Amino acid sequence: MATALLILFLAGAKAATGHSQPVVLDHGPARLVILPQSGSLVLTDLRTGVSWECGSVDRPWASVTLAETGGRSDLPLDRCEVVPEPEGLRLRFQIGSRQGPAGFDLRITRLPDGPGFAFRWQADPALPVARLRLFEELRLGQSGEAAAAFVPVRMGLRVPAEGSQPFHARFETYGYEGCHMAMLGTARLGSAALWTWTNPDVTVELQRRLQAGPTNHPGARLTAAFDLGPAAREIRWIPVGRGDHVQIAKAYQNLARNAGWWVPWSQKLRGHPDRTRYLGAANVKLWSLLDRRMDETSTRELAVHVNWTFDQAARVAEHLRHDLHLDRVLFGIGGWIHRGYDNQHPDILPPAPECGGEAAFRDACRRILKLGYLLSPHDNYQDMYRDAPSWDERWLNKNADGSPTKGGVWAGGQAWIVCSRMALELAARPQNLPAVRNLSGANAYFIDTTFAAGLYECHDPQHPLTREDDLRWKQALSDYARNLFGSFGSEDGREWAVPHADFFEGLAGVGGHPLHNRDLLTRLNAEPVPLFELVYRECIQIYGKYGYDPARAADYVLHHLLLGRPLHYHNLPPGLYWEEDLYERAEPSIAAIQSTGPRAFSIRYAWKIEQPPKRNWRVFVHFCDEQGRILFQNDHDPEPPTRQWTPGAREVGPFNVTIPEGLNGPFSIRIGWYDPATGRRAQLQGPADPERRIRAGRLILRDHHARWEPEPETASANGPDPALFLRADHGWAEGLHPWDRFLKNTQELLGPLNLLTADQPMTEHAFLTPDHQVQRVRFGSDPRRACTVVVNRSTNDFPWLTSAFGPTVLPPGGFVVESDRFIAFHARTWNDITYHQAPFFTLRSLDDRPLTRSRRVRVFHGWGDPSIRIGRTTVRIPREAVVDPQTGRCTQTL
Ligand SMILES: [Zn+2]
Incomplete structure (x- = not known):
């Protein structure tokens, strides 16, 4: 619609009083059209042909609120005189305040350093302006137009036009969870634009409305508007061309540099x-x-x-x-x-x-x-x-x-x-x-x-x-x-x-x-x-x-x-938390389960003991649903008591257990130790859940016959294991306090990545799947130093081709970090090895040479299968080691 109108009217404005003719202002690829009769304004990026339109006959695109004795009044800015000026236009409004008519000017000027326009207001000093509202009902787009607003709340939000819920939200500049930068990004049909201002007295308003559409697919429409307090005089609109939030952010970065806010580490x-x-x-x-x-x-x-x-x-x-x-x-x-x-x-x-x-x-x-x-x-x-x-x-x-x-x-x-x-x-x-x-x-x-x-x-x-x-x-x-x-x-x-x-x-x-x-x-x-x-x-x-x-x-x-x-x-446990004597180097598993009748079975437990337990513990065995809720139990006092257990393998049982009527499983078996006097649980070795219970496989009941099967590797139906970074099975932090396992795993991943990239720009952020659950980011523009991160937060495996280590498969929660000096992965395959238990490894060059040429590669192993192929040799690294990829020589440092 708007595009058709544009063809009818010539660029350049003619002076007119109470005019009703459309007014057009061009600045390179940026075009502005004011349609006085419909109260609307249309902004178009001529490179993409995409327009953003605002205002209507009922609610013109600009209005002013006066704070007068006797209350506030909202006045539409609908009738004006248009005065052409060298840099753009001046819209002169006569406003009828209680004190009589007063002048209100809105200047629209071409930006000096690129396409776009500045909207700046000035009022007769007698006019008690409390607020100026601009771009009323700014149409950001609707369902099916790949339209979104990018709001700088904390790191930033993408708010799509699509959605099944209407909403109305306001974001105050520099307010708590308001706009942390003075900007709003918009994208529609592959075209991006930036709205920006300098005074903090600006509030962005966003609104989604649902409209009738094909059955069970109601259409949704996203609109914006800007409220300017009396101290805020200007808003700028900058068309960015083809792009999305990455291009919008880079366009804004240029302004931030000019404003003196962009001060890099080098400085x-x-x-x-x-x-x-x-x-x-x-x-x-x-x-x-x-x-x-x-x-x-x-x-x-x-x-x-x-x-x-x-x-x-x-x-x-x-x-x-x-x-x-x-x-x-x-x-x-x-x-x-x-x-x-x-x-x-x-x-x-x-x-x-x-x-x-x-x-x-x-x-x-x-x-x-x-x-x-x-x-x-x-x-x-x-x-x-x-x-x-x-x-x-x-x-x-x-x-x-x-x-x-x-x-x-x-x-x-x-x-x-x-x-x-x-x-x-x-x-x-x-x-x-x-x-x-x-x-x-x-x-x-x-x-x-x-x-x-x-x-x-x-x-x-x-x-x-x-x-x-x-x-x-x-x-x-x-x-x-x-x-x-x-x-x-x-x-x-x-x-x-x-x-x-x-x-x-x-x-x-x-x-x-x-x-x-x-x-x-x-x-x-x-x-x-x-x-x-x-x-x-x-x-x-x-x-x-x-x-x-x-x-x-x-x-x-x-x-x-x-x-x-x-x-x-920020919430480490108080005191010297790691010295709590609840850590026991003991790991339970199921030795055997035998069916002894309908809904009845006998069970024997196997224990691997690395160090003699520090106290006499009672064993709890929980048969749970998939969420870990207890359905029935087989708690017991082991004989002899745990204080008398010596390192090695030990079996306990059999115990006879009956499955209560009405429960058919499968049952998740979770085992631990507790002190009946205090109720406190020991921290055992093995795949623990957040409640200090070791997952020991599942009890399956079929045709009244009970049998055991191993735990599925990850609960992939529910996405990544929420306790993923507490894992340390066969890894560096095995047997340590949960916070220490978490600290070590996460810092070994995030610390070196940040060290390598903190002084480099983020150059890419992309969604790799339609559900946006797999994402890729890239840091650095110099290919020799650049670093790529791919993260799978979905419920499915994600196949990915690494740049130097062949095809891989990322499980839910899996990731790959690739750069020339630091690599990290949690993946099912890596460098031609397919893993039974997807491990977490990081590799770092210690001699400042790229990993492909380095003679000293430090390898950290977090959890899972401890084998890794480096160069042409496969080595087993339970905790950490320094490896020379050319000779395969491996110095275990821990
Ligand atoms: Zn003061």
């Missing part, structure tokens, strides 16, 4: 060699050394708990370095401050006496730094508590009515928001950051919430702030801390913080999910796409935040693998 490392430690570093944070909960008024203490003393905190770091051999770690400590986590800010010193006090804190910091780690104490200058010795309302941000701005209710009670201008003053007091720096010698610092919370306005006449001022003062606080400690990070992350920080904590995910608002993906039928990564990858280290269950985190790990980012480990 940040100049004069700060310590910052290279962020590349490839795991984020391990002892969330809270001292937990202390106050009532809401901060007057009564409700609970106090020490999770780690300062000495224990240092011992955790030493354990990571010496036992797990993790050499790159950003080690964070929270709750080290005087009255514990989220308490009595901004008065943080001396360090918590409950954790050992100042001398112990100083010693712990020294020991952590000695490991070569980044040490990042956690602090906060946005929240103030009433029981803080420095409490004074003069520091606080003020609302329009002059009252102090309330924050959340946290461990220390009701928090009050500090004005960001005053926050810098507080942080720079001698007893704050300068004293912490002297005491800790820390080489990193973390100030909570600075990059996470939305922007505030402050109405205190002593220190007023606009939202833009708030942004600048937060940047100033970051710069101050960063200069003092050498590097700096804060929560979540925003593009305006990129030049002022070295790490973001929370942008990559929240507690095991891509977003904090877990319903958003479902409600919008959206999926994560790495928009922020495509723009800013080579500028900053990015992590997720908050704790999660490692036994359910496989998909979260794969999400990080596709981002090429290391994980955050």
